[in-house]
Amino acid sequence: MKRLQEQARGRDIGDNLIIRTAVRLLVPFIQLFGLYVIVHGHYSPGGGFQGGVILGASFILLALAYDLRTSLRFMSERTNAILGNAGVLIYTGIALLCALLGGMFLDYSALDRLISLGPIEWRSLGIFLVEVGVGTAVMSIMVSLFWDLGSGGEMDEGL
Amino acid sequence: MEPLLSEIVAKYNYWIYVVLMMIGFYAMIGKRNLVKKLLGMNIFQTAIILFYVSIGGKRGGGIPIVDKHAAMLHGVDATTVVNPLPHVLMLTAIVVSVSVTGVALAILIRIYRKYDTLEEDEILEKIGR
Amino acid sequence: MKALAFLATLATGIVLLYGTRDFAAWGDAASPASRHVSPVYIERAVKETHVPNLVTAILGDYRGYDTMFETVVIYCAGLAVVCVLRRQKT
Amino acid sequence: MNTPNLHLYVLAAPLLTAFAVNLLGRVSRTWIGPLVLGALTFSAGGALMTLLHVLREGAFRYTIGNWQPPLGIELVVDPLSALMLLLVSAVALLATSSALKSVAHELPGREHLFFTLYMILIAGLLGLVLTGDAFNLYVLLEITAITTYGLIAMGSGRAALSSFNYIIMGSIGACFYLLGVGYLYILTGTLNMADIAQILPGLDAPAAIATAFAFLMVGLWVKMGLFPLHVWLPNAYSQAPTGAGAMIAPLMTKVTIYLMIRVMFSIFSPDYTFLAHAGIQAGIVWAASLAIMCASGLALAQRNLRRMLTYILVAEVAYMVGGVWLANGTGITGAILHIVSDAMMTLCLFLAAAAIIYRTGSLEFDRLNGLYRRMPVTMAAFTVGAFSMIGVPPTCGFFSKWYLILGAVRAGHPEFVTALLISSLINAVLFFRIIELAYFQPASDLSRSEPQQAGEAPLLMLSPLLLSAVALVAIGLGSGPLIENIIRLAMPPGFAP
Numbered sequence: 124m125k126r127l128q129e130q131a132r133g134r135d136i137g138d139n140l141i142i143r144t145a146v147r148l149l150v151p152f153i154q155l156f157g158l159y160v161i162v163h164g165h166y167s168p169g170g171g172f173q174g175g176v177i178l179g180a181s182f183i184l185l186a187l188a189y190d191l192r193t194s195l196r197f198m199s200e201r202t203n204a205i206l207g208n209a210g211v212l213i214y215t216g217i218a219l220l221c222a223l224l225g226g227m228f229l230d231y232s233a234l235d236r237l238i239s240l241g242p243i244e245w246r247s248l249g250i251f252l253v254e255v256g257v258g259t260a261v262m263s264i265m266v267s268l269f270w271d272l273g274s275g276g277e278m279d280e281g282l
Numbered sequence: 283m284e285p286l287l288s289e290i291v292a293k294y295n296y297w298i299y300v301v302l303m304m305i306g307f308y309a310m311i312g313k314r315n316l317v318k319k320l321l322g323m324n325i326f327q328t329a330i331i332l333f334y335v336s337i338g339g340k341r342g343g344g345i346p347i348v349d350k351h352a353a354m355l356h357g358v359d360a361t362t363v364v365n366p367l368p369h370v371l372m373l374t375a376i377v378v379s380v381s382v383t384g385v386a387l388a389i390l391i392r393i394y395r396k397y398d399t400l401e402e403d404e405i406l407e408k409i410g411r
Numbered sequence: 412m413k414a415l416a417f418l419a420t421l422a423t424g425i426v427l428l429y430g431t432r433d434f435a436a437w438g439d440a441a442s443p444a445s446r447h448v449s450p451v452y453i454e455r456a457v458k459e460t461h462v463p464n465l466v467t468a469i470l471g472d473y474r475g476y477d478t479m480f481e482t483v484v485i486y487c488a489g490l491a492v493v494c495v496l497r498r499q500k501t
Numbered sequence: 502m503n504t505p506n507l508h509l510y511v512l513a514a515p516l517l518t519a520f521a522v523n524l525l526g527r528v529s530r531t532w533i534g535p536l537v538l539g540a541l542t543f544s545a546g547g548a549l550m551t552l553l554h555v556l557r558e559g560a561f562r563y564t565i566g567n568w569q570p571p572l573g574i575e576l577v578v579d580p581l582s583a584l585m586l587l588l589v590s591a592v593a594l595l596a597t598s599s600a601l602k603s604v605a606h607e608l609p610g611r612e613h614l615f616f617t618l619y620m621i622l623i624a625g626l627l628g629l630v631l632t633g634d635a636f637n638l639y640v641l642l643e644i645t646a647i648t649t650y651g652l653i654a655m656g657s658g659r660a661a662l663s664s665f666n667y668i669i670m671g672s673i674g675a676c677f678y679l680l681g682v683g684y685l686y687i688l689t690g691t692l693n694m695a696d697i698a699q700i701l702p703g704l705d706a707p708a709a710i711a712t713a714f715a716f717l718m719v720g721l722w723v724k725m726g727l728f729p730l731h732v733w734l735p736n737a738y739s740q741a742p743t744g745a746g747a748m749i750a751p752l753m754t755k756v757t758i759y760l761m762i763r764v765m766f767s768i769f770s771p772d773y774t775f776l777a778h779a780g781i782q783a784g785i786v787w788a789a790s791l792a793i794m795c796a797s798g799l800a801l802a803q804r805n806l807r808r809m810l811t812y813i814l815v816a817e818v819a820y821m822v823g824g825v826w827l828a829n830g831t832g833i834t835g836a837i838l839h840i841v842s843d844a845m846m847t848l849c850l851f852l853a854a855a856a857i858i859y860r861t862g863s864l865e866f867d868r869l870n871g872l873y874r875r876m877p878v879t880m881a882a883f884t885v886g887a888f889s890m891i892g893v894p895p896t897c898g899f900f901s902k903w904y905l906i907l908g909a910v911r912a913g914h915p916e917f918v919t920a921l922l923i924s925s926l927i928n929a930v931l932f933f934r935i936i937e938l939a940y941f942q943p944a945s946d947l948s949r950s951e952p953q954q955a956g957e958a959p960l961l962m963l964s965p966l967l968l969s970a971v972a973l974v975a976i977g978l979g980s981g982p983l984i985e986n987i988i989r990l991a992m993p994p995g996f997a998p
Contacts, residue, residue: 165462167347170470172377204527208520211486214479215520219513222506228513229475229566247461250471257482261377264489268384275391276496292436296428303680304424310669312416323672330679337687340445341438346453346465353457360450361440366465367449368686370474371636373466374481375679378643381488385650386668388492392654392661405662427680430712433705434687447690447700448571476565476574480628480640483516484647487621490523491651494614495661 146188153181161258165247171254175261182266191274200270200278203263210260214253221249295336302329314402316393320386327379331372338368505563507554508578511547511586512627514540515593519620526613533616534601540620541597544590544627552583556986562633562695570633571696577633577767581837581991585630585759588841592751592848593623595965599852600744602961603859607742608655615655619745622648626756635682635768636692638760639675642724646671649753652745653737663736670723670733677720684713685768694767702770711778717764725757725818728792735811743855746807750814751847755840758821762837765825766993775828782828783914789823790920792816797927806864807854809931810847813890816924817843823917824905830996832908835901837988842889842897842976849886849969853879856958856966872939876957880939882970887932889973892925897977904984 161174186194218229226233231249232242240248270278290297306329309322343364390400397405435442452469462468470478518540525532555561560579564570578586597619604615625644632638650671654664686692688709689700701710719730726734738750765774775782793816800812821843824836856879857872858864873880889898902921909917957963976983989997 164467165464166350167464168345168466170464170467172373205524207486207489208524211482212517212520214482215513215516218475218479219517222509222513227564227567228506228509229472229479231472232567243459243461246459246472250460250462250467250475253471253475253478254467257478260482260486264485267489268492271492271496272384272387272391275395276388276493276498289432293431293434295437296431296434300424300427300431303427304420307423307673308416308420310673311419312413316665319669323669326672326676330676330683333680334683336437337444337683338449339438340440342440348453348457348463348465350457350461350463353463358453358457360445360453363453363465365445365449366452366469367692368444369466370469370477371692373470374477374636374640377481377485378640378647381485381647382643382650382668382672384488385491385495385647385654386665388495389650389654389661389665389668392495393665396661409659409662426712426715430684430709433707433709442687443690443700444687445690448692449690451572472566473568473572474574474637477637477640480625480637480644483621483624484640484644487618487644487647487651490614490617491647491654494611494618494651495654497611 142188146184150181150185153184154178157181157258157262161254162251164254165251171257172261174254175258176265178258178262179265179269182262183269186269186273191270191279194266194270195278198266200267203267206259207263207267210256210258210263213256213259217249217252217256295339296333299329299333299336302326302332316390316400316402320383320390323386324379324383327375331375331379334368334372334375338365340364507547508551508563508576508583508586508631511544511551511590512624512631514543514547515620515627516624519617519624522613522620523617526616530605530612533612537597537601537616537620538594541590541594541623544623545587545594548583548587548590551578552580552587552987555580555583556990570693571691574637575633575693575695576631577694578631579991580987581759581762582630584837584841584987584991585756586627588844589623589626589630589752589756592844593626593748595848595969596744596748596751596852598965599747599855599962602959603747603855604742604744606859607657607744611655615652615742615744618648618651619748622652622748626752629756629760633694633767634692635685635694635697639679639682642675642678642760645753645756646675646724649737649745649749652749653741655745656740656742658740659736660740663733663740667733667737670730674720674723677716677723679720681713681716681720684709684716688713694763697768698770701768701773707777710773714769714773717768718761721757721761721764722822725754725761725822726815727822728788728796728815728819731796731815731818734815735808738811738814739805739807743851743858747848747851747855750811750851751844754814754818755821755844758818758825758836758840761822762825762833762993771828771993771995775826782826785826786823786909786912786914786917789819789826790914790916792819793823793920793924797924800931801927804866806857806866806869806935807851810850810854813928813931814847817847820902820905820921820924823920824908827905827908827912827914827917829908829912830992831904831911833992833996834984834988835904835906835908837991838897838904838980838984839901841983842901842973842980845969845972845976846886846889846896846898849882849966849973850890852962852966852969853883853886856962859958859962860956866935866938869935869939870942878957878963879966882966884936885970885973887928887936889977891928891932895977896973897980898973900977900980 157174157177160169164170182194221230221233222228224233224236231246234245235242306322306325310319346363346366348358397408456465456468460468460472518536563576565574604612625641628641650664650668654661689697723730796812796816800809803809821836821839824832889896892899892902906918906921
């Protein structure tokens with residue numbers, strides 16, 4: 124792993140003004156697009172996984188063009204871990220909440236007892252909420268997979 | 283020969299996936315390099331994904347996103363939309379395959395750190411010594 | 412070893428192709444897979460969930476239990492990678 | 502507390518605790534133990550109440566999200582799955598309390614990662630037991646697999662390589678299973694087990710159904726480590742961290758065998774499974790008999806206690822597969838009873854191994870000398886587990902083996918009877934060799950010099966070990982009522998114990 128990193132540093136991969144500028148410009152738009160894909164999953168191809176992967180890709184792109192530390196500056200390891208847990212907790216929490224409110228497990232229409240919107244609207248909203256959870260979890264895990272695999276678990280320079 | 287050919291033409295999707303599956307499966311059990319085994323696993327899983335997605339195909343079917351208002355008023359004709367269920371299943375399978383690949387790559391990095399090689403024979407030799 | 416692997420692969424492929432003998436032709440709208448459950452999804456999903464993207468409707472609601480565990484799968488993968496790669500702090 | 506969602510709280514408790522352990526464990530390690538034990542105690546209690554409820558009111562089906570079965574995912578809570586639910590949660594509870602100590606010892610600083618994976622694995626196993634949907638089963642199979650890969654790779658030595666081999670074999674198994682499900686989906690258009698079972702008999706597609714059946718079976722056999730497909734199992738299970746091994750070894754194979762029973766009787770009918778293809782049933786019993794003998798023979802060659810136990814486990818898997826495929830009520834009763842008793846005795850032996858490794862740091866045979874004097878309670882429990890493995894009467898190993906042999910005699914399979922008897926004999930040789938080493942040989946000077954060697958394992962490891970040893974005898978003595986009240990109801994239609 125160390126040897127590969129030495130080689131990569133020797134050839135100055137990613138240490139290029141054009142790439143860095145382009146990435147810096149692109150990243151906000153990629154993230155915006157990722158959010159769009161998550162929230163527009165009801166009406167167009169998309170949803171939690173796809174949007175989450177796009178969001179994760181924006182951080183991976185940062186780590187590729189600069190180095191791993193730069194992407195860690197934008198999102199610390201701790202935040203990332205909390206986001207990952209939060210994403211899964213949103214999903215399982217909503218599932219459990221439905222059961223606790225007297226419905227079946229994952230029966231979003233039971234949430235109607237919390238705020239009255241009508242059972243079918245709640246189904247739609249429930250799908251949206253879990254997609255947000257999925258998107259958060261997938262983004263966080265994709266980034267953490269890249270960090271760990273790219274640096275061999277050292278979390279230093281990366282590729 | 284004639285019936286076999288027409289059979290192949292009518293079900294060519296299965297033939298394609300079986301060929302892909304065989305490539306992947308052979309790499310998984312026949313190759314001695316650990317990365318090649320992992321790649322074989324990915325090919326195998328891709329073959330399965332293609333297989334499932336091809337089940338959902340329907341001649342003349344459109345994408346499984348419908349016009350909400352028209353659907354609420356008149357309903358949807360099932361023959362005009364491809365079967366969405368295999369797509370859903372494969373979203374799940376893709377995520378599973380990504381996860382397994384990630385874990386396997388991490389384990390490969392650890393193996394490489396320990397043995398300095400990814401050839402199974404060399405690793406076994408080093409363990410034996 | 413290689414020959415054995417090749418034979419096993421060949422056998423698997425042949426069995427799989429033998430199994431396709433009973434299937435309907437590709438893209439047949441009258442095949443069982445397109446007739447039994449999926450029309451119900453297509454016809455009822457929009458009315459029952461108000462989501463025009465059928466894949467999202469099935470993923471998030473009808474088969475939400477699968478999706479929940481699929482999220483857990485990827486969470487596990489992230490965690491397993493951390494477990495495997497991070498060296499023990501000494 | 503008789504809610505209709507109780508069996509799902511049993512599953513949700515470990516799942517949610519996993520995330521809590523991950524979040525809180527970062528802050529302070531002291532949270533982990535109480536959280537994990539609390540959640541699993543809740544699960545075990547809930548599972549017991551579910552079982553009582555099922556026995557009182559009969560099996561019921563539960564639809565996730567309130568969608569009717571072919572549309573939504575259905576959970577099946579019948580006597581068999583309720584029994585497995587209780588077994589899994591009880592074994593997990595016992596194994597966890599021992600793992601708390603050994604993980605703190607072996608993986609200091611990474612307990613929260615370990616226990617997050619561990620709890621998700623338990624949730625996955627509980628989910629597998631409950632599910633009534635063929636594809637959901639695949640997803641849960643992968644959850645248990647991925648957590649197991651991670652847990653095994655946390656071990657030391659060759660663990661990473663073993664884990665990689667397990668990934669390859671496990672993926673082959675899961676992919677085969679998925680292919681089988683795909684074939685069934687093309688034929689029937691549904692993924693719900695009960696619905697598939699209803700449609701299949703009316704179909705005229707012998708080739709495709711046979712292919713689907715073969716792939717489902719082979720996939721599960723790879724996953725459970727039936728003899729010629731077992732190569733990954735001994736390495737993976739014996740090199741895992743002891744805390745993980747003590748749970749994975751008793752539960753993973755047993756739950757997979759339960760899944761095989763589900764596939765054979767809930768998706769396909771017993772008629773199809775046993776009668777549709779002449780010779781298959783007898784052939785599999787023959788294969789299982791050979792597998793028992795080969796695996797037992799391989800166990801003789803091992804020089805490490807945990808490796809020896811894993812080979813015995815491979816032989817036990819063949820016991821149960823053979824028992825189910827005997828195709829008569831007695832054999833299936835024996836197999837189901839053996840799932841329960843084998844889970845308990847494997848747990849007992851692995852917990853004893855964990856206690857020994859905690860004190861002496863090694864399980865090589867030449868380091869076991871004089872253990873009876875140093876760890877009398879641990880070795881007493883180990884002896885009970887060993888007797889049960891051999892099949893000595895008051896322990897449950899005897900009764901399940903008795904039913905298996907009786908079933909084999911009724912079905913006219915003398916080769917299976919012979920294999921069972923020979924394997925029991927080999928087990929006796931294996932365990933008496935260890936007992937002889939540990940009881941009669943004086944402690945070697947090598948281990949005497951070590952500071953850690955004195956005394957028993959801590960109470961947190963000792964009490965689950967003793968409980969599992971007591972459970973072995975209790976299940977043995979209570980096997981009559983167990984069969985009469987639970988297993989009889991859990992039999993597939995048309996079979997009686």
